[in-house]
Amino acid sequence: MGIFVTEECTGCKLCIRSCPFAAIEIKDNQAVILDNCTLCGSCESVCPVQAIKIEKEEKTKDFSDYKNVWVFGEQREGDLNSVVHELVGQGRRLANKLKENLSVILPGYQNIAQAKELINYGVDKVYLIDKKELAEYNDEYYTYVMAELIKKYNPSIVLMGATTIGRSLGPRVAARIKTGLTADCTSLDIDDKSKILLQTRPAFGGNIMATIVCKNHRPQMATVRPGVMKAAEKRENYEGIISKEDLDLSKVILKTEVIDIVREIEDSINIAEADIIVSGGRGVGSGENFNLIRELADTLGGAVGASRAAVDSGWISHDHQVGQTGTTVAPRIYIACGISGAVQHLVGMKSSDIIIAINKDPGASIFNYATYGLVGDLFKIIPLLIEQLKSGATIKESAASFEK
């Protein structure tokens, strides 16, 4: 943005009178703009000969030194997070469009095997940082590693999973290297003309999809929701290289230390393969209340599912999420408790053989898809269902006896 005065200026002083910041003087019968000008446009609008012009478009900066697409190789205890393969798949498509390379940054410990494996998925270069200190994720070490390598190699795009780790690391790295970050993207593309990364994510509670660009800073950084991008496929004999990076981590000031890792005791089951699923939504109200959903699932020998609202509230982990950005399921029986039936949830479960919906709102759209609809408070209905099931009734009989 900038402001300038053309030769047409007659020195009429109208602009001086309109300027709220006294940022204009007349010299040699011409307006002169002073440093305290805020580009508010008052002078431009009053000038009778249109001699004052504000350039609204900022000149595009030269980012020709920034090249290549990077993916953060998130791992835990030596296992790559599945989102890495999704980002490699998407990163490959972006890199191809830009005619640039795709690299993975792989901080960890004794992780050479992972690096070799990544090459088989179409990665051109793996930056391997193999240090004992990086065995477990740590904000300070990982931020340092990512920021130092970005400063050294100038990638044009950096992608991370919108996982617990990625959501913590992404903003820290972006702040450290002074660039922007679009969180939680569900789609990425390259603008054909400007070659800028188009980062699309739901906004305003999911009511619109916003496409965000990072015009003036590099790299362009995004975290991407797991489960929405197509994972890279294995390619035989792909030729990539592993570059070992040595960074001095003794410079890093640690504010946190991993003392112990306690495994979550999970009722973990692959919901995609379950025959019966009992899912809880926002209507369940709390993580503790999910025990009721678990009890019903246990009574039926089924698995526990959840809507995204329940997952986002932290009541249950993401691997239980059913829907567009969770798992698609098609069990014999799907019981939706306190779930409204948003389209993103429905796409993940509407092929179930029998759908039983428990909801206190008779107008909830889940009822349009339900085989049996139980209108009422789930905290009253579920205990009664459990009681009936324990006394030998089938779930169909129990649901049918309640249906209103």
Ligand SMILES: Cc1cc2nc3c(=O)[nH]c(=O)nc-3n(C[C@H](O)[C@H](O)[C@H](O)COP(=O)(O)OP(=O)(O)OC[C@H]3O[C@@H](n4cnc5c(N)ncnc54)[C@H](O)[C@@H]3O)c2cc1C
């Ligand atoms: C890009 C994108 C992807 C998404 N992906 C997914 C996805 O994968 N899965 C998903 O589920 N959502 C997804 N969503 C979110 C989705 O749009 C909805 O916001 C979400 O499904 C709502 O969850 P819910 O039904 O639990 O909550 P709500 O819509 O708030 O519904 C809660 C329901 O509980 C009922 N209720 C409240 N108290 C009780 C009670 N005591 N007894 C009985 N009923 C009660 C209410 O009547 C209400 O109908 C996505 C959204 C976007 C934008």
